[in-house]
Amino acid sequence: MIGEHIDYNGGLVMPCAITMGTYLLTAPNKDGLFRFKSLNFEDELKIPVQSSYEKTGKEWYNYPLGVIHNFLQNGKSVEGLDLMYFGNLPIGSSLSSSASIEVVTAFALNELFQSGFSRLELVKLSKKVENEFIGVNSGIMDQFAVAFGERNKALKLNCDTLDYQAVECDLGDHYLAIINTNKPRKLTESKYNERVSECQAALKSLQQELDIANLCDINTATFEQHEHLISDPVVLKRARHVVEENDRVLEAAKALDQNKLDEFGKLMYASHDSLQHLYEVSGVELDTIVEFCKQFPAVTGARMTGAGFGGCAIALVKKNSFDDFSKQIVDYYTSRIGYAPSVYSSEIGTGVTQL
Numbered sequence: 242m243i244g245e246h247i248d249y250n251g252g253l254v255m256p257c258a259i260t261m262g263t264y265l266l267t268a269p270n271k272d273g274l275f276r277f278k279s280l281n282f283e284d285e286l287k288i289p290v291q292s293s294y295e296k297t298g299k300e301w302y303n304y305p306l307g308v309i310h311n312f313l314q315n316g317k318s319v320e321g322l323d324l325m326y327f328g329n330l331p332i333g334s335s336l337s338s339s340a341s342i343e344v345v346t347a348f349a350l351n352e353l354f355q356s357g358f359s360r361l362e363l364v365k366l367s368k369k370v371e372n373e374f375i376g377v378n379s380g381i382m383d384q385f386a387v388a389f390g391e392r393n394k395a396l397k398l399n400c401d402t403l404d405y406q407a408v409e410c411d412l413g414d415h416y417l418a419i420i421n422t423n424k425p426r427k428l429t430e431s432k433y434n435e436r437v438s439e440c441q442a443a444l445k446s447l448q449q450e451l452d453i454a455n456l457c458d459i460n461t462a463t464f465e466q467h468e469h470l471i472s473d474p475v476v477l478k479r480a481r482h483v484v485e486e487n488d489r490v491l492e493a494a495k496a497l498d499q500n501k502l503d504e505f506g507k508l509m510y511a512s513h514d515s516l517q518h519l520y521e522v523s524g525v526e527l528d529t530i531v532e533f534c535k536q537f538p539a540v541t542g543a544r545m546t547g548a549g550f551g552g553c554a555i556a557l558v559k560k561n562s563f564d565d566f567s568k569q570i571v572d573y574y575t576s577r578i579g580y581a582p583s584v585y586s587s588e589i590g591t592g593v594t595q596l
Contacts, residue, residue, distance in 0.1 A: 242255045242256065242257055242410070243255045243489060243493045244486060244487070244493075245486060245512060245520075245544075245546070245549075246436060246483065246486070246516070246549075247400070247486050248380035248400040249380055249440070250440050250455050250487075251454065251455025252400060252455070252456070252486070252490070253398065253457070254398050254400060254490065255395045255396065255397055255398070255490050255493055256382050256385070256390075256395070257386060257390055257395040257396065257410060257589045258387060258589065258592045259588070259590055260589075262328065262330060262341050263338065263341040264326070264596075265324060265326055266325040267322055267324055268323045269353075270323055271321065273320075275287075275288050275290060275309065275322055275324065276322075276323045277302040278324070278325050278326070279301060279302075279325070279326040279327065279328075280327040282301050284300040284301060284302065286300070286302045290319065293313060293314065294307070294313075295310075296375065303374070304339055304343055304375065305343075305346040307343070307370035307375060308343055308346040308350065308366070310370075310374060311369060312347075312356060315366070317350075317354065319350060319354055322353070328341065331585075337383035337384075337386070337387060340383035340386075340387050343367035343370050344364070344384055344592075345387075348363060361388075361403070364384045364385050365381070367384040368381045378433070381400065381403070385403070388593055389405065389592050390590065390591055390592030391407050391592070392590055393409070393410055393412070394407040394409060395407075395410040396408070397494050401455060408494050408497050410497050410589055412589065413502065414559055414560050414561070415541060415559055416557075417555060417587045417588060418555065418557070418558045419554075419555055420553060420570065420582050421582055421583040421584075422527060422551050422552060422578075424524070424526045424551035424552075432522070433548060436522070440483060442476050444456050444480075446472070447467055447471070450467055451467060457483065464480070468480075468481070478518075478520070479519065479520060481519055482515045482520040483520075485515060485519075489512055493505055496508065503541060505541075506557055509544040510531070510535065512544045513531050513544035516544070517545075522545075523545050524549065524550055527545040527549065527552075527554050529574055530545075530554040530556075530574060530582065531544065531545070533570050533573045537558075537569065539559040539561075539562030539565075540566065541558075542556065543557070
């Protein structure tokens with residue numbers, strides 16, 4: 242919802258679970274095999290139950306295979322299983338489709354084989370799959386939101402301590418619109434790592450006078466008193482985004498708690514503006530969507546979400562204007578970008594659960 246690119250700076254983020262996601266059907270088998278199938282992909286895998294596994298290729302089933310591998314490495318026993326997946330999340334669009342596969346698999350195995358993991362342990366295990374088995378250097382926010390999400394609530398999560406608070410987030414007469422740019426997003430692993438190193442450089446400069454472990458250990462006022470320590474103008478911009486965005490999460494929690502959706506919407510726009518101009522991770526596609534939202538009367542707020550460079554934007558749109566919004570944004574975006582976006586309506590839903 243808000244709090245972007247500050248998870249790796251020890252900051253506060255505010256994710257929520259949505260009413261779209263990944264579904265998993267399981268059936269035990271006596272064949273000593275794991276069979277993975279999906280209604281979204283043609284690739285399938287049949288593999289014997291064994292003591293460990295390794296990632297092969299880039300197929301989707303490496304995510305659940307990594308979860309099984311980590312269960313085994315934790316000394317848990319698993320048996321032959323047929324697993325059928327279906328997801329209605331757009332793949333590779335910053336909506337945590339990989340985290341949802343990891344968490345739903347971990348949750349299912351934990352239930353089926355009575356493995357005894359807590360929810361937080363399942364979150365940490367799923368993050369480990371992403372980082373070590375798959376090899377993507379991501380934070381913990383996505384898995385946390387999928388596991389701990391509550392209906393009509395956002396999570397104010399401290400990425401440093403993993404303490405969190407559920408914040409009332411009643412969208413009332415609004416949908417949470419999700420607009421997929423449909424730009425092929427190749428994360429930009431290099432750009433992501435570049436931003437991480439720029440933040441580390443800013444922190445090192447500030448540590449000349451401040452006793453801090455993370456950029457998000459200070460607020461905007463303290464930052465402005467010490468920003469002269471950062472000599473590189475680009476690094477200064479990156480750090481300013483991080484510190485100000487962390488403050489915006491605190492303001493957003495207050496606004497939602499007081500049911501001031503208009504105030505929250507302004508903070509969403511401010512967040513996007515910062516990601517566009519200070520952190521420079523948006524791009525013409527995401528900016529075009531937010532530009533349209535600013536001029537459409539039934540939109541209360543909008544911003545890019547996720548790592549950026551493509552992927553999705555989100556917007557708070559009045560329900561009775563959603564169809565009109567969908568049609569007009571598709572026309573507006575297509576005329577400027579050359580191809581259409583995909584528009585979805587969602588609400589704030591619960592996290593992983595057994596149906």
